[in-house]
Amino acid sequence: MAKTDGTGDAPGTRDASEKPDWALSRRERRAKARAAAGEPPRKRRGWILWLVLALALAGGAAWYISGGAERLASLRGEEGAEGEVASDAAPTEAAEPADQVMQLLPSELAEVQPARLRETVKATGSLSPSRQLAIPAEVSARVTEVLVRAGDAVEAGQLLVQLDVETLRNQLDQQRATAEATRAQLRLAQTQLERTQSLVGRGLSPESQLDAGQAEVDQLAASLAAQEKAVANAEESLKHARVVAPFVGVISAREVDPGAYVATGTALLSLVDLSTLEFEAAVPVRYTPELAAGQVVELSVEGVAGRDFTGTVDRISPVAIEGTRMLPVYVVIENPEILLRGGMFAAGRVVLEEKEDALGIPADALREDDDGPFVLKRDGDRVVRQPVEVARTWEAGAVVEIAAGLEPGDVIVAQPLDQLRAGSRILVVGEDQ
Numbered sequence: 001m002a003k004t005d006g007t008g009d010a011p012g013t014r015d016a017s018e019k020p021d022w023a024l025s026r027r028e029r030r031a032k033a034r035a036a037a038g039e040p041p042r043k044r045r046g047w048i049l050w051l052v053l054a055l056a057l058a059g060g061a062a063w064y065i066s067g068g069a070e071r072l073a074s075l076r077g078e079e080g081a082e083g084e085v086a087s088d089a090a091p092t093e094a095a096e097p098a099d100q101v102m103q104l105l106p107s108e109l110a111e112v113q114p115a116r117l118r119e120t121v122k123a124t125g126s127l128s129p130s131r132q133l134a135i136p137a138e139v140s141a142r143v144t145e146v147l148v149r150a151g152d153a154v155e156a157g158q159l160l161v162q163l164d165v166e167t168l169r170n171q172l173d174q175q176r177a178t179a180e181a182t183r184a185q186l187r188l189a190q191t192q193l194e195r196t197q198s199l200v201g202r203g204l205s206p207e208s209q210l211d212a213g214q215a216e217v218d219q220l221a222a223s224l225a226a227q228e229k230a231v232a233n234a235e236e237s238l239k240h241a242r243v244v245a246p247f248v249g250v251i252s253a254r255e256v257d258p259g260a261y262v263a264t265g266t267a268l269l270s271l272v273d274l275s276t277l278e279f280e281a282a283v284p285v286r287y288t289p290e291l292a293a294g295q296v297v298e299l300s301v302e303g304v305a306g307r308d309f310t311g312t313v314d315r316i317s318p319v320a321i322e323g324t325r326m327l328p329v330y331v332v333i334e335n336p337e338i339l340l341r342g343g344m345f346a347a348g349r350v351v352l353e354e355k356e357d358a359l360g361i362p363a364d365a366l367r368e369d370d371d372g373p374f375v376l377k378r379d380g381d382r383v384v385r386q387p388v389e390v391a392r393t394w395e396a397g398a399v400v401e402i403a404a405g406l407e408p409g410d411v412i413v414a415q416p417l418d419q420l421r422a423g424s425r426i427l428v429v430g431e432d433q
Contacts, residue, residue, distance in 0.1 A: 101425045102417075109378065109428065110365065110414035112406050114357040117394040120349035121290075123281035123297065123329060127344045130332065131247065131273035135160070137262040138240040141168060148269065150254050154245040161243035161256070161268050168241055172234035179227035186220040193217050249273040252342075277333045277340050279311055282326035283350065290352045291316050297331045299348025304339055313350065358391075359406055360399045365414045366390070376420060378411040385422035386412070 141163035148160050193213040199205035253270035256262060279299065283291065297311040311333035320327050329350065333340065365375050366388070377386035388405030406412070413420060420426075 101427050102420055103427045103429055104413070104417075105429055106431075108413060108415045108417065109411050110362060112359055112361060112402075112410045112412060113408055115360055116354055116356050117358045117360045117399060117401055118354040119290075119352045119394055119396075121283055121287045121352060122347070123283050123299070123331075123350050124345075124347045125279055125281040127277045127279055127301070127333070127340055127346055128342045129249075129272040129274055130276040130278045131249070132252070132342075133246065133271050134267045135243060135246070135269045135271055137163070137243070137264060137266045137268055139163065139168065139237040140263045141165075141241060141261070143256050143258050143260045143262060143268075145258055146254065146256060146268075148251050148254070150251050152251045154249060154251060154271070156245055156247050158245045159242055160245055160251075163241040163243070163262075165238060165241045168234065168238045172231065172238055175227065175231045175234045179224060179231050182220060182224045182227050186217065186224055189213065189217045189220050243268060245271060247271070247273055248275070272342060274335055274338050274341065277335050277342070278314070279331040279333055279346055279348075281329045281331055281346075281348070281350070282321065282324075283329050285320050285325050285327045287350075287352070288316075288327055291327075291329060291350065296351045297348050298351065299331075299333075299346045301340060302345045302347075304344075307339065309333055309340070309346075309348075311348075355394075355401070359402045359408070360394060361402060361406070361412060362414045363393065363398055363400050364416045365412050366400050367416075375406070376413040376422060377406075378413075378426070381425050381427070383413060383420065383422060383424055383426055386410075 143161060144164050145162040146160070147162070148154060154160065193210075193216075196205055196210050196213045200207060200210045249271045251269055252272045255267045255269060262268065279297070281297070291313065293313050293315060295313040297313060299309055299311065301307070301309060311331040313329060314332045315330045317328035317330070331350075361375065367374055367376070372387060373390055374385050374387045376383040386405060389403040391401040391403035393400050
């Protein structure tokens with residue numbers, strides 16, 4: 001142990017007053033100045049503050065740890081109590097499922113009844129008249145009268161346009177006159193030929209005159225044949241001056257007005273037959289093997305609310321629409337009431353296959369476990385497990401055909417209600433209890 005003198009300073013330790021000024025630290029110089037001024041030395045309390053702070057932190061930590069443990073213990077105790085309650089209640093729930101009553105909406109139940117099940121494919125497209133014709137002028141002439149307008153319904157044989165007949169009659173008269181003159185010349189040439197033959201037979205005329213007479217008769221006969229054909233053409237042209245409707249329909253366009261001169265082939269009117277329309281539908285190409293002429297198509301038409309129409313597949317295109325995976329299918333639709341018009345948009349379904357009087361249920365009603373497929377069937381105020389045998393699905397899997405296990409009139413749960421179990425009690429909203 002180090003020895004101390006009477007001042008209590010350890011050996012080798014010198015008072016600041018014994019040190020020269022240059023050897024004093026800043027703190028020692030401040031202490032020396034305070035001593036020279038007669039002030040008491042400043043006590044060093046910084047270590048006390050650090051000690052207090054350390055003690056406070058240690059106490060706070062101890063308090064937090066102690067409180068956290070208590071809270072943790074409290075929470076664990078609550079969880080344990082709840083677990084005990086739950087474990088005590090679980091056997092009761094498992095043992096008594098019938099005590100639970102689940103409310104069901106009428107829409108969550110379905111009554112099984114025989115129905116027509118179908119497999120269909122969606123088809124969309126537009127309507128067009130099955131017969132439409134641009135009526136042309138079949139003779140060059142001036143239009144004297146147009147008797148119809150767009151939208152007019154016409155009968156077969158009804159006069160639509162009248163062309164100028166005066167010029168046509170003059171042409172016909174001229175052709176007839178020319179043919180008549182040639183006919184007279186032919187008769188005269190034939191008479192002369194007969195006379196020449198007689199003279200040649202008696203040796204009174206040379207053989208060359210007989211040849212010349214025969215050539216003249218042949219030429220006149222050929223000219224008369226051509227002229228008679230011209231007469232027939234002129235008569236036909238005169239008939240074509242009356243433009244009539246070739247079939248019953250509606251005028252869809254009027255292209256000329258009275259006074260216009262039209263050449264042969266010029267379009268005068270457009271006529272459509274609306275009694276039968278064609279629905280050009282687009283169907284995904286993957287259904288091609290199942291499509292066939294004669295299949296029924298049920299459709300609704302935009303603009304004709306509340307009415308459904310039925311058509312028949314007439315033909316199927318061998319080529320898909322370019323740039324798509326859709327196949328054109330042409331459907332014939334009868335339109336006796338003329339409710340439909342060309343250009344209307346329609347959407348419908350092609351019936352690929354159907355079965356009458358089959359038992360079908362919604363696909364959501366079918367359940368399955370280790371024992372096989374089943375449904376929840378209503379039995380009074382409970383539902384019971386009813387095993388079923390599935391025949392096949394319809395409507396792209398939305399409907400399941402049941403081969404065995406259900407009878408007409410059975411009521412089943414139609415929705416996938418996972419919380420509903422066999423044996424559960426049910427209460428149907430709105431039913432009299």
